[in-house]
Amino acid sequence: MVADVKRVIKLITEQRNIDKPALQEGFPMKSWNIEIYVLDEAGNERPATCFSKAVYNLHPTFPNPTQTFTEPPFRCENEGWDGPVPGDENGGVSRKKDADGKKRKRTGQIDMEKLAEGLIKLQEDDLLHVVQMIHDNKSEDTYTKNDIDQGEFHVDLYTLPESLVKMLWDFVNAPNKAY
Incomplete structure (x- = not known):
């Protein structure tokens, strides 16, 4: 055997x-x-x-x-x-797919794609709070870009510290969030 x-x-x-x-x-x-x-x-x-x-x-x-x-x-x-390479998904290596066939990348227990989807749905006041949370808790490796002329704030979620990802996840999934 x-x-x-x-x-x-x-x-x-x-x-x-x-x-x-x-x-x-x-x-x-x-x-x-x-x-x-x-x-x-x-x-x-x-x-x-x-x-x-x-x-x-x-x-x-x-x-x-x-x-x-x-x-x-x-x-x-x-x-x-x-930074991300446009048109290049994770160096050409496919990520695991969930049962629904969508590609997912998880950090700890957080589904980063669901986090991104939740952030997009937030109201303006909540988005301002998220930007402040990121500024207050980011690490030196965190990639952010604040484009004031376009009224845009960019962040690479995968460069955030794990504790900040958890804070954002909890904030986005709080029961009082109205999308």
Whole structure:
């Protein structure tokens, strides 16, 4: 009888803003890295020696968009602009689909697409409160753009701290919200 072996893989990513001019307006330059580990039974990080290599397929605008590493922790480190790539969904890798066939990306227990839909439906006073919540609780990695001329406020929800995402979720789903 063959024994089942289950492994938990942990990807650790870090990013920080760097003092370099943006290559594209509105998308700050970042220094970032990613590492791959295997968790043991106690949840401790161990070298991912079960893999012989890791191949990272970066956005084609990177000078070397396909990078291969053969030694754990398979650290890939780069600098580049930060933000969504128009027409490119999660680097070309499809996200999981819910039962209704819609693609979803979840952060913790929060459905980010439902959060975005709820934010869009808010009344003006509630939207002003949301903008203030974001300004008061954002991190240095949070991407926001306030376009006063157009009367628009942009935020990348995926760059918000987890605690702020939870605050926004609770606010949007409060029973007294009238859409």
